[in-house]
Amino acid sequence: MGKLRITSTIFFVIGLTLAIWAFFAEPNSFRIREQAISIDSWPSACNNKKVAILADLHVGSPYKGIDSLRWIVDKVNARLPDLILLPGDFVIQGVAGGSFVAPEEAARVLGELKAPMGVFAVLGNHDWWLDAKRVEKAFADRGITVLEDRSAKLSNGACELRLVGISDYWEGAHDITKAMDGIDTAETILAFTHNPDIFPELPKQITLTIAGHTHGGQVYLPFIGRPVVPSRYGQRYAIGHVIEEGKNMYVSPGVGTSILPVRFLVPPEVTLLSISNG
Numbered sequence: 001m002g003k004l005r006i007t008s009t010i011f012f013v014i015g016l017t018l019a020i021w022a023f024f025a026e027p028n029s030f031r032i033r034e035q036a037i038s039i040d041s042w043p044s045a046c047n048n049k050k051v052a053i054l055a056d057l058h059v060g061s062p063y064k065g066i067d068s069l070r071w072i073v074d075k076v077n078a079r080l081p082d083l084i085l086l087p088g089d090f091v092i093q094g095v096a097g098g099s100f101v102a103p104e105e106a107a108r109v110l111g112e113l114k115a116p117m118g119v120f121a122v123l124g125n126h127d128w129w130l131d132a133k134r135v136e137k138a139f140a141d142r143g144i145t146v147l148e149d150r151s152a153k154l155s156n157g158a159c160e161l162r163l164v165g166i167s168d169y170w171e172g173a174h175d176i177t178k179a180m181d182g183i184d185t186a187e188t189i190l191a192f193t194h195n196p197d198i199f200p201e202l203p204k205q206i207t208l209t210i211a212g213h214t215h216g217g218q219v220y221l222p223f224i225g226r227p228v229v230p231s232r233y234g235q236r237y238a239i240g241h242v243i244e245e246g247k248n249m250y251v252s253p254g255v256g257t258s259i260l261p262v263r264f265l266v267p268p269e270v271t272l273l274s275i276s277n278g
Contacts, residue, residue: 022219022264027257028063032075033269037241039248041207042277043188045158051190052081052115053271055212058092058126058256060101064268069109072255076113076270082156083117086110086144087212087252088124088168088194090135097261103130103138111142117154120163121146124194124213126258128171147192148172149179154190162187164206169195176201196237196251199244208275209249214238216253216266226266239266 032052054076059069076084090106092098113119121144127135136146145152147165149172154161162183167174174193180203183189189206196211216239217226229238236242242249252271257263 018264022262026263026265026267027261029267030068030072030075030255031267031269032079032272034272034274035250036274036276037248037250038276038278039208040277041188042275043159044277046161046188047276048274049082049117049156049159050079051210051273051275052076052079052084053087053210053212053250053252053273054084054255055087055252055271056089056124056215056254056256056258057086057106058089058095058098058254058258059106060092060099061095061256061258062097062261064256065099066101066105066109069106072270073109073112079272081115081272083154084113084115084119085192085210086119086121087192087210088122089126089212089254089256089258090124091126091130092256092258093126093129095258095261103127103135104141107138107142107144110139111144113144117156117161118152119144120152120165120192122148122165122192122194123168123172125168125170128168132171149175151179151183160188162189164189164191166191166193166198169193169198174198176203180205195231196242196249197231197233199237199242199247199249202247204246207248209247210273211237211249211251212254214251214253215256215258215263216251218257218260218263218266220265222265
């Protein structure tokens with residue numbers, strides 16, 4: 001009986017420790033993760049340009065309020081990224097322990113982001129559930145360009161890119177033809193969107209697509225994987241660099257949480273992506 005009690009106590013302590021880590025320590029953490037990827041068709045003039053990806057901020061989710069957002073903005077600016085992309089879900093609609101933060105307040109802080117090639121956003125499903133026009137106006141009023149099924153030309157020295165924003169796969173029009181309108185076949189295209197499930201529908205002309213939405217599943221269990229990923233493809237597009245049929249996509253695990261304020265072995269991050277052709 002003594003051994004059983006000791007064993008039970010050990011398992012209880014381990015379970016409690018893991019719960020504290022998953023529901024407090026890790027969701028309350030933050031990192032800027034530098035990630036380098038290689039794509040053969042990437043132009044040499046744009047090699048090693050740093051793209052900061054601030055995905056799924058979910059401002060108002062536990063531990064990720066407006067003060068945390070200010071701190072994140074300062075940390076990102078200090079890394080001197082060349083381009084900053086915001087792939088949606090700026091607000092939160094339903095998360096245990098969270099509190100609503102108006103998009104105008106979040107946009108006021110995000111308006112302090114700085115990058116020589118610009119700061120751009122697309123909307124996520126949570127932004128659409130709240131009010132897409134309201135969120136878009138809040139960002140536009142702070143000088144952040146929202147690219148919903150449209151594009152913009154970017155340049156920095158000899159580096160020239162076409163940035164294509166594609167609206168949310170669940171809630172937006174996600175009109176790929178409209179988004180690609182007027183783009184020359186010789187242009188290098190960097191696309192970004194909220195939900196990676198659109199990836200199979202994208203043309204091979206797009207050199208790289210950047211997405212968020214999945215939160216990396218929020219929980220990763222060794223030898224098992226990611227039990228819950230909000231994707232029709234399961235874990236296929238959950239996180240990281242995906243290469244399929246000659247196409248490239250990078251999925252960031254993002255910063256905030258949704259539904260439950262839990263992260264386990266998927267820490268909140270801003271991804272600082274460095275892209276080269278070898």
